[in-house]
Amino acid sequence: MPEFGTETFFATIGELNAKLKARQFSAAELARAFLERLEKLGPRYNALALLLRDSAIRQAKTADEEIKRGRLRGPLQGIPFGAKDLLSVGGQPTTWGARPYATQVFDYDATALTKLSKAGAVLVGKLAMVELAGGGGYRYAAASMFGPGLNPWDTTRWSGGSSSGSGSAVAAGLVPFALGSETWGSILTPSAYCGVTGLRPTYGLVSRYGAMALSWTMDKIGPMCRSAEDCGLVLRVIAGGDSADPGSAGKSFYYGPQYVRPLKEVRVGFAPVDFEEWADPAARPDFRKALEVIRGLGVQMKETQLPELPYGAVAGLIIDTEGAAVFEPLISSGRVDELADRKQIAGLKAALEAPAKDYLKAMRIRRLIQQELRKLFVDFDVLVAPATRGPASRITEPLDRRYTDRQKPKSRGLSELGAAGNLCGLPALCLPCGLAEGLPIALQLVGRPFTENTLLEVGRQFQQRTDWHRRRPVGV
């Protein structure tokens, strides 16, 4: 078996694919190397839910045979990856990160995983997550049956949630890429905290069949990778219509950066207050530099801000009430008390009592929000803002108290872009863009529905001019 060094563990999909094609190593050898690393280092970050050794070796051997016969399935063939434990793998436990579901087994695979398997990618493990993807709201990073997601950059810090294991595993070089899911922040936050490139696709672009539901109208599945280009390669495979998902948009995605219009025609909106006041002071210098890099791409930059609407309250009410409806059997049975986070238990219980009129009012205001965002995107192709206000929080820090002692800026800027973007099903790309307190920080790019190629091209060009996505934690 060849020696695998850190260069391999932190290689992009394109780099690994080139080495596989050049027969520098086989897919089976690569899978074994990543399995060993995931098994050894995954527990260090509470990132591993389940190692899938036997099936991974089997899939990798199939990839080797096909490559040998010249049956090439594309750039993901023979590439190992991990999946958030909210995606079902037939015959294997799918825990949703929650003790009441610790022994749950489905007899079918999630569509996204089936598609990756058909493309020849090799699933090496399922990755830890915040219990029930955080439905009900949680107070501590430890809200998971796997323990708190620990950040490979500093294990006293959180890896972010709810795709905590996906963020840690990519950042620590335990998998070349991973699947995560986002209802409100669950791909972007761990991507930002762990310094990986994450893509939240347009609602409905990737099938959610076989994924845990938290909010039927807001759940999305997307890739967390080493680069924007890798996100495009993975999205191309997992996107597509699926009659098994009622929310499916019935659209496919072809990753084609060459077809994106020249960046000098791309109109980018930003709000200075996001970078100068909302951002943590320690993060502001690198955020400013990153914004200048975006400007240097030749795009048309113009200031803007979100209209004054209650994005957070609307998103919160919708997720709370849909989540309580999803987990009504868990709540009513009393087994909800087995969850790890007390705030989350109470949040689910309380939301079950929310009146239907409040949900419907939230959904009516959601329409208004969609209308306003549509108007905003008449003038812009991309909105750019910090993905999070600063670097990862401390593991012991109550997540609901982090910024409560800080004076809020007078202007909203784009600070509620996370809630607004998720309410409107908009795609977003998380781009590592610097360090604060020695930890990664990142930008988010948000576009109109189905404009992933534009976001990915801005991201790709940003990453050609910076190396933040190439930085890796010390000692892994």
Place this chain on the structure above:
Amino acid sequence: MPMKLTRRELAAAVAGAAPLAAQAPPATPETPAEELKAAAERLRRNEEAISKFALPMATEPAFCFKV
């Protein structure tokens, strides 16, 4: 049935909003009963935030989630 809001209707709707109202968080609840009370209070605050919006009767709930 017209579904879009005019600028005037939107202005009227958002006029009741209290943007960026900073509220000191209550103390961290110590018992499950207090936690449940706090969760109900969070829901009530969200409900209060959206109740200030006087929407035209014709505004239907969103049913498309990618616009």
